[in-house]
Amino acid sequence: MAGFGFHTLALLVVIGMVGPLLTAVPRLAIPVIIGELVAGMLVGRTGFDVVDTTDPTFKLLADIGFALVMFVVGTHVPVRDSTLRAGVGKAALRAVAVGVVAAVLGVAMAYVFGTGHALLYAVLMASSSAAVALPIIDALKLNGPPVLSVKAQIAIADAACIVALPLAIAPGRALQAALGALAIAVCTVAIFFVLRHFEHNGTRKKVREYSKRHELALELRLSLILLFALSALALRTHVSVMLAGFALGLVVNGIGEPKRLARQLLGITEGFFGPLFFVWLGASLQVRELGEHPEFIGLGVALGIGAVIAHGTGRLLGQPLPLAALSAAQLGVPVAAATLGTEEGLLSPGEPAALILGALITITVTSVAGSVARRRQPAAAQ
Known part of the structure; x- marks a missing residue:
C-alpha cells in the first residue's frame, strides 16, 4: 500500500475489528x-502484504500501542491487596521453582533445535502474563487464598521476566541492557515517591477535581507524558518499551489509579493503539517461514508444552493443578521477544513465529484451566 495516511488507519481499524467479532462467537472462545x-x-x-510494517509511522504507532498495553497490564496487577502481599513468599518460591525447571528445558531445547538461545527459551517458559491470566481470573470470578497466591506468582514472574528478557535475547548486550533496566527502575522509583507526595498533600486530588470540572483529562495527559518519557529512555538505552509501560503501570496502581483515568486508558488502548499493535505484530511475522523451516513448528510446540510443564511444578508445592496451568499463560514476553528479534535480526527466520506459536498454546491451556478451576471452586466461594 502506497504511503501511510488516513486510508491506512481506517484499514487497520477495520482489520482490528476481527478480534472482537471472533470473540462474539461463544463456541469459538x-x-x-x-x-x-x-x-x-x-x-x-x-x-497478502497490503500493509508495510517497516513504515516509520506505523512502527511508531505500534510502539505506542505496546507501551500502553503493558501500562494497562501493570495497573491491573493487584499490588495494593494486603492478602496478596501476605502470600508473596510462597508465590516467589513457586516462581523460582518454575524458573529452575524452565532453565533445564531451555538448555535442552536450544541443544535439540541448535539455536543457542537457551537463556531466551528459559525466560519465555518461566514467564507469566498478567494481561491474559488476570482478566480470565476476574471474568470467571475465581477467588480465595490460592487464587490470590497465583495472582502474586503471575505478577512476580511477569515483572522478573520482563526485566530479564533484554539480557536473555542479546547476551552480548547484557551490560547495556542491565544499565538500561536500572535507569528505568531508578526513574520509576522517583516517579513513585513524587506521585505519593502529591497524593498525601492533596495536590493530586485537587488536580483531579479541576480536571473533571473543566473536562481536561489532565491525569491522562500527565500519565502519557510520563509513559512517553520513560519509553524514550527505554529506546535510548536499548530496552523494550514493554518495561517502561509495565513499570509505570505498577507505580500508578501502587499509588491508586482513579476510575476515570482507568476508563480513559482503557478507551485509547483497547479502542485503537492496542489492536493496532497486535495487527502490526501479526503483519510483521513471517509465518510462511515455518513451512520453510518446519523444525521451528516443533520448537513452538515444545515451548508451549514446556511452559505448561514448568508451571505445573507448582503442583508439587501444593498449588492446585488448574491454577498452576493457568499461571503458564504467556503474552507480553514472547511478543516482546518476537518484536525485538524481528526488528534487530536477533532470531533465525521462522523463530519469531515459533515464539508466538508457543504463546498461543499456553493461552489455550490457560483458557481451559480457568474453566476447570471455576468448576472445582466451592459454590460458597462463587
Whole structure:
C-alpha cells in the first residue's frame, strides 16, 4: 500500500475489528488478541502484504500501542491487596521453582533445535502474563487464598521476566541492557515517591477535581507524558518499551489509579493503539517461514508444552493443578521477544513465529484451566 495516511488507519481499524467479532462467537472462545494477530498475518508478510510494517509511522504507532498495553497490564496487577502481599513468599518460591525447571528445558531445547538461545527459551517458559491470566481470573470470578497466591506468582514472574528478557535475547548486550533496566527502575522509583507526595498533600486530588470540572483529562495527559518519557529512555538505552509501560503501570496502581483515568486508558488502548499493535505484530511475522523451516513448528510446540510443564511444578508445592496451568499463560514476553528479534535480526527466520506459536498454546491451556478451576471452586466461594 502506497504511503501511510488516513486510508491506512481506517484499514487497520477495520482489520482490528476481527478480534472482537471472533470473540462474539461463544463456541469459538477465541481471545481478542488472537483474532487481531491472525488478521494481521492475513494482511501482512504472511498473507497478502497490503500493509508495510517497516513504515516509520506505523512502527511508531505500534510502539505506542505496546507501551500502553503493558501500562494497562501493570495497573491491573493487584499490588495494593494486603492478602496478596501476605502470600508473596510462597508465590516467589513457586516462581523460582518454575524458573529452575524452565532453565533445564531451555538448555535442552536450544541443544535439540541448535539455536543457542537457551537463556531466551528459559525466560519465555518461566514467564507469566498478567494481561491474559488476570482478566480470565476476574471474568470467571475465581477467588480465595490460592487464587490470590497465583495472582502474586503471575505478577512476580511477569515483572522478573520482563526485566530479564533484554539480557536473555542479546547476551552480548547484557551490560547495556542491565544499565538500561536500572535507569528505568531508578526513574520509576522517583516517579513513585513524587506521585505519593502529591497524593498525601492533596495536590493530586485537587488536580483531579479541576480536571473533571473543566473536562481536561489532565491525569491522562500527565500519565502519557510520563509513559512517553520513560519509553524514550527505554529506546535510548536499548530496552523494550514493554518495561517502561509495565513499570509505570505498577507505580500508578501502587499509588491508586482513579476510575476515570482507568476508563480513559482503557478507551485509547483497547479502542485503537492496542489492536493496532497486535495487527502490526501479526503483519510483521513471517509465518510462511515455518513451512520453510518446519523444525521451528516443533520448537513452538515444545515451548508451549514446556511452559505448561514448568508451571505445573507448582503442583508439587501444593498449588492446585488448574491454577498452576493457568499461571503458564504467556503474552507480553514472547511478543516482546518476537518484536525485538524481528526488528534487530536477533532470531533465525521462522523463530519469531515459533515464539508466538508457543504463546498461543499456553493461552489455550490457560483458557481451559480457568474453566476447570471455576468448576472445582466451592459454590460458597462463587
